[in-house]
Amino acid sequence: MKLLTSLLALLFSAFLIAQTDVTATGKVLEQGTNYPLEYATVSFIDATGKTVTGGITDVDGNFSIDIPSGTYTVKYEFISYKSIQKPNLQIQQATTLPTVYLSLDSESLDEVVVRAETTEVQIRLDKKVYNIGKDLTTSGATVSDALGNVPSVTVDVDGAISLRGNENVRILINGKPSAIAGFGSTDALRQLPADAIERVEVITSPSARYDAEGTAGILNIILRKEKTLGLNGSVQANLGVPLSSGLTGNINLRTDKFNIFNTTGVRYNKSPGNAYFETRYLTANASNPLVTEDREYDRLNRGFNTNLGIEYYLTDKSSITASGFLRLGDDEDVTTNLTKEFDAANVLAIERSRIETETEEDTSLQFSLNYVNNFDTNGHKLTIDLQAEDDAETETSFIDEFNTFPTNELLPAEFITQIEDQNEYLVQADYVRPIGENAQFEAGYRGNFEKTVTDYLLTEQLTPGGAFVRNDSLSNVFTYEENVNALYTQYGNKFGKFSFLLGLRLEDTQLKGEVTGEDITSNDDFNVNFDNSYTGLFPTVNVVYELGERENVTLGYNRRINRPRGFFINPFPSRSSEANVFQGNPSLRPAFANAFDLGYLKRWSKLTLTTSVYYQRETDAFERVSEDTGEVTPNGVPIIRTIPFNLATNERYGFEAGVLYNPAKWLRLNGSFNFFGFKTVGIFNDVDYGTENTSWFARGSSKVTLPYKIDWQTTAFYRGPRINAQAETEGMLSVNLAFSKDIMSDNATIGFNVSDLLNSRKRNTTTITPSFESESEFQWRERQFNLSFTYRFNQKKERQRGGRGDGDFDGDDGDFGD
Template identity: 70%
Template sequence: MKIYTSLLFLFVSISLFAQRPEPEDIIISGTILEQGTNLPLEYATVSFTDRDNKIVTGGITNEKGKYKIEVPQGMYTVQFEFISYKTKQLTKQRLFKSTTLPTMYLAMDSESLDEVVVRAETTEVQVRLDKKIYNIGKDLTTSGATVSDALSNVPSVAVDVDGAISLRGNENVRILINGKPSAMAGFGSTDALSQLPADAIERVEVITSPSARYDAEGTAGILNIILRKEKTLGLNGSLSANYNVPLGSGLTTNINLRTNKFNIFNTTGIRYNDAPGRATFENTYFSETVENPFLTEERRYERLRKGFNTNLGVEYFINDNSSVTATGFVRTGDNGTTTTNTTDEYNRENELAINRVRTEEETEDDTNYQFTLNYTNKFDDNGHELTVDLQYENGDETERSFIEEFTTFGINDIIPTEDITTKEDKKEYLAKADYVLPIGENAQFEAGFNSRFEETATDYLLLQEDITTGGFVRNDDLSNVFTYNENINAVYSQYGNKFGEFSFLLGLRLENTQLKGEVATETDVNSNNPDFDLNFDKNYTGLFPTVNFIYELAENENISLGYNRRINRPRSWFINPFPSRSSEANIFQGNPNLDPAYASAFDLGYLKRWGRKLTLTSSVYYQHETDAFERVQEDTGEVTANGIPIIRTIPINLATNKRYGFEAGLLYNPTKWLRLNGSFNFFKFETEGFYNNVDYGTSNTSYFGRGSAKVSLPAKIEWQTNAFYRGPSSTAQSENEGILSVDIAFSKEIINDNATIGFNVRDLFNTRKRNTTTETDTFLSENEFQWRQRQFTVSFMYRFNEKKKRERPGRGNGGDGEEGFEG
């Protein structure tokens, strides 16, 4: 530890010493522009390295791309850098008097084939062959927010009231962290994203037509979350704190130390949140045998979330072309939830017959950690490179529920108390390599492999009260250990080229998937679940082609066409056949008979830019999915101890799902003080299929749209308003009402622009609620669900040795037209 402390002190001392001007300093000036557009690159980095390969000093460009730096007289190599652009150098520069260096033109850097640059947008979005890139660093409404909150402001993306993430209305979206599956994203679940601070994000890549380099998982596409890592020299970082109402608080630090041999970066956060929620259910049973055919449930959720996360990485530069990066991530949680479920049963005369209160006290302790090792070797400056990644992840979660139910009115049935303990252990191993070979000036070949092995073991123990003795007895019918394995091996290759105004990227990926499930219980589990094969070993091999074309109609206008084939593998909670216990009458049950779904998708896009003020992005898309997943509700034929029919929700494979859609985004910056953007997504889907002799075929249209306005007020105050609306939708059984949500935020720069104070309100009108009506031949169910109430947040961020904006205005941010700082 003393060695690391000494090194840290040494690096800081070097950085500070390098900034001290000597009496014989001279002035070196110049300009840095973007190649092809001649637009200025603001906050590009200029550094001066002496004969001993030590960086003596440096600086950054202003909004006009100009720099003026004091430099001691001497012989230097001058290096010019800007994030996502190729680095250039002027070697053997004899600088002994004030000099203006030649204007430098930097070109975008195609780090890998899937990031072949078609154009670098100077407004709010970067468009590449297979993705759109949004930077959220300047979105005021994400101050003090989580990653899940930040994603809700990204065009094409919608986050449901219970945190479910969808892309273009499709929830089967793959979440990656820095291009890889990660414990940070919760092993496929989105719950973890609601525990990570949004301050950790640099940018979000929306990949609707993924290249062959990416895992074929996710029929909707991929959201790749890129975490912040500083690329400029010296010690810098930020500290942010926030306080919420309902009660909550958080503290996040971002620290980065970079020298010419090391880059050390860390993000650490702690969170404390009290998040109340509510849900109501109203069931009407049509069967004449049900004594009390009208039932209402009202649930109250009191959630206490305490969490810690840290991400520490060390990048070592072996030489100018190769580096090794080791990263460790740890996330812990100590959560508690009290769910109070009040049930009223009414007889046929609509008179209250029974009132019951069911209380579930749930505690959850979880620890997730991840270790990643990356090796990168850039054989030259033209994109010829090899990258190798090794990753290990482990997640342990222990959840205990104590469920009591008692009657306050009506027949006083004695209902046994339940004590449930669920232990879940997840392990994942990942190995991947990617090789990129440029061919000539415009062509590029890429190949690689990917192996991922994941195991989830769920130990479920149900103890029920013995009414006679008062003791607790194990329920052998439901207590079980369910082990689920998902093993994937893949190889791929792809080739891209550009002929004049025409660019293309062709790829093919071969994947083998093995899905294994095994249940261990004290009883014959198959006899109790005759419809399910609880011990299975399935193997699937498939080819997944990708095709992407772009044609540049003009310098600021292009059209694109993409095709890809994808797979949707069932997650462990969709497979596990043992039902939830929060409610006796409304349960969720997994289906081990689920098979993967396959989808083929087409995307036709158009982009037009009018100067630096206005950008239009649009696309028309079509997707055809076979064996598509669908959640259905059905009467199980069983009743509770009180004689109430048990309704279960279960995922099934339907025959087909066809989805048509159109989306458009408009980014408009009419003046320096006003920035506007909006997006709209309209889609229609058609499903066909039967389950248990019930036709679940349906056709439905829906849409969602968002708008954002940001105003720069006097006294360095900024005001932002975001609005989101999801239109009504329906499935074969259910009708969902529309949802409106409005967020507002204010911020002000203080302490010489080194700090920011902010205030925001999420869900200003407290309308973010899901209302659903489900009707079948045997019952009618109406419910309303609100995961989180309106929230007020006060935040403070302090930055040291870094600018508020480290990149030039007008690039990348899907929310406001300016990219935020990286750190």
């Protein structure tokens, strides 16, 4: 009996041992290039041919799968690549399998091309990554145009970029602030060709490694990199109507020891626009209560930009990259403003023409130095970045004004000169240390030091045709400094299907402003001289739970800051209209926000669905309000001033969903929807500007392959109506159309696109206040036709490999042109 009991116990123990789960790890790479293949499928098949379990590789091509101990055939698969099977592998304990290399399946090359021409989405612990693919509507377009096709992102008619309807978004290039994006301005994004983009990272719940700047989140634009050995490059030329022309070339020379890269572009564009304003004054000081302004914009933009750099491989694991970026701009804008004043009986009393000729010369020069040391192949590395930039801008405006009714009369003219110099320095160090197979520790420092000096000189005629006299109440020099020092640390780990990333960032901000001038320092409206310091902690929490191999749920929390910058803090008023001016507010304080984000991702064979719900509460949020100053122009028109101020609170909530669907090789569909609401509470100058409203926007894109391999893409965008503290903006529809065909053995591409096919991209706004009511229509750029030609030499047609070089805990990725 004892023998039988012992035998049964032995057999039961053996059964338990046989059923004990062990961990099998490994890596899947592309044959010949050693690129990691993300989302490659790894299956474990038993002796009966049954698939016991399986999994997919991560961004670095790694997999870690728990399986019952036993003998298996391991099958490796990746779309458009030849599958590989490794039979009779005995896995009795934790095992690291040999690295597997998959090669392209020549019979599936057409499918590879299809994948390259679609937009793919990937979920990370702290962001969504959109691989742009071959978006036809951005052929010959700019980076700013391309951003308008990214889910969650909108680009307004005047170029303002919003994330989930919030303009407080931080723009980074390759993970760092850059002259390419502009410090505090996005104008430079209109000069960089859209083809330069490899992918866009939409970071709505930024981890601690990123700046805390931007309450809406971060858009990180990753530029293309060429990894092919030898000499290669491409040239793109485009010509459009209204006149839009550009030529961009990039070249790469890569050896085993170094990589030299250059991207150079020139542009010459005319960009007509228009606006219409109708204002009815309700106060007694208005001699003519109804005033209309019909405005025409005639812009001529000339620009040149070049980026030259070299990456030198010190060892197999370390490299240093030095690069320089130069941007030159020479623009001339003519704004014609026809003003009509009507008396109380709506009879025309005065008609006036105001012509502003503005010239602007810009020079941006940036030097970057990047050092990377990969201590091993598991992600243990140190990165150090140094960056210096100098921006110089000279802007002159001559404003000529004369009455045309009831009599022809020349009025006093104005001449404005504004010289702006900006210096910015960046020092950054990031250290990443993997701990075991799934954990990772990270720490770093970033310092941004910025100084801007704006010299504003307004001279005006006291009598028509008389001498120009300096206006001492407005002419002055404004010096603004912003210094930010930051330390951060974060830790991430993965337990089975559960991953998390916890971080904490400490930022110390110093904002200093000084205005020198004869009269403006006594201005009671503003504290024009200030020196403020803010120190804050910014925690971040990001969690991912894998419901299945192609399904997960994410949860994120972060605290953010929005610092007043640019024209929001500059006290110099705009002068395009003497009756409607915008003036910055040097007294603006930074806004702080706490944000939560819950996301869901599900992938099927031909369909990808992403959804999110989010909530944000912001204190001291910025709001623009318009008010009657109580002053009038020399012609008796009340002066309306628009000024930003700090609201008490601003709460935002919303839901978004995106769908990528490829039902057939010849048809690709892409759609997204975002619904959001907000509630603001705040009082300014004893006026309550609190409001509550909802809005939404949606976009859809279809891409069809026609006979003779001609691609046809249609993209539509609709932004629903929205309301802020004073203004109500109508909905807006925009449709883009594009065609493309590869020629010359696929080494060249010719494309044709129409931007704003219906010429409907116009912003219509109604503003109601106790002292005036106004309606306006604004169109930044009219419908445009564009023809482009791209030629590639020694370059394979781009294939998406799923966002390489960017792990679950890694966010910054390389330098321009690398």
